[in-house]
Amino acid sequence: MQRFAGRNKEMIRLCTKIPEKFAVTAEMLKPFLQNDTLRSELSNKRFFVIDHSILNKCKKGNGSVVCSPIALFYRRNDDKIVPIAVQLFQDNADDNPVSFHSDSKYTWILAKMWFNNADACVHQSISHLGYTHIVMEGFAVSVHRHLSQSHPMFKLIAPHLMYMMTINELAVGTLLKKGGFIDTVVSVGTEGAFELPNQMEAQRGRNAPGQPQREGCRQPRSSFLLPLPG
Numbered sequence: 001m002q003r004f005a006g007r008n009k010e011m012i013r014l015c016t017k018i019p020e021k022f023a024v025t026a027e028m029l030k031p032f033l034q035n036d037t038l039r040s041e042l043s044n045k046r047f048f049v050i051d052h053s054i055l056n057k058c059k060k061g062n063g064s065v066v067c068s069p070i071a072l073f074y075r076r077n078d079d080k081i082v083p084i085a086v087q088l089f090q091d092n093a094d095d096n097p098v099s100f101h102s103d104s105k106y107t108w109i110l111a112k113m114w115f116n117n118a119d120a121c122v123h124q125s126i127s128h129l130g131y132t133h134i135v136m137e138g139f140a141v142s143v144h145r146h147l148s149q150s151h152p153m154f155k156l157i158a159p160h161l162m163y164m165m166t167i168n169e170l171a172v173g174t175l176l177k178k179g180g181f182i183d184t185v186v187s188v189g190t191e192g193a194f195e196l197p198n199q200m201e202a203q204r205g206r207n208a209p210g211q212p213q214r215e216g217c218r219q220p221r222s223s224f225l226l227p228l229p230g
């Protein structure tokens with residue numbers, strides 16, 4: 001459930017068709033399906049996918065390798081949603097094999113590790129830096145410029161924007177500077193961290209977080225698809 005309620009929960013989508021670039025067949029997935037065929041399980045809305053294609057051409061920091069993975073998740077009969085297959089890069093190619101839950105222990109652990117590293121880059125750059133700090137700074141300015149301090153909306157929003165400018169200013173001068181924390185610890189580096197929110201913004205209206213269209217294609221929070229918390 002961490003993919004739906006964890007730190008980077010905006011990325012998962014309902015999967016109604018296996019993407020062509022994802023090199024899995026019905027035969028390969030059959031051992032993981034508890035009920036029926038791949039086609040029926042797709043129509044039963046039991047598959048979910050995270051596709052970090054946005055990392056495909058992103059700049060990398062300090063010669064790091066960052067994959068652009070696709071991960072497939074399956075909702076089992078006990079309503080647990082588990083990863084069953086990971087492809088580390090976008091191309092359907094011989095040198096880009098798919099790893100499965102049934103692979104040897106360390107192969108599967110490494111596949112998940114690389115996926116999670118890519119996921120962390122997306123989270124830090126887009127969900128956190130982009131949509132939590134950079135975009136919200138504009139809202140902070142606007143709220144203080146245009147709303148009266150006695151306006152009910154100001155009362156509601158202002159506490160959430162407290163210290164926004166301060167922390168952004170501090171982050172630019174320390175965390176985000178060349179050779180700083182983000183540049184040395186996050187695999188996309190500072191350049192990639194600034195580039196990724198721009199790339200995501202360029203996609204807005206098609207598939208980006210917060211867009212109504214996106215909610216339509218995402219769907220996983222529907223109680224028809226997911227078990228309600230007990």
Ligand SMILES: [Fe+2]
Pocket residue numbers: 128132133
């Ligand atoms: Fe933050």
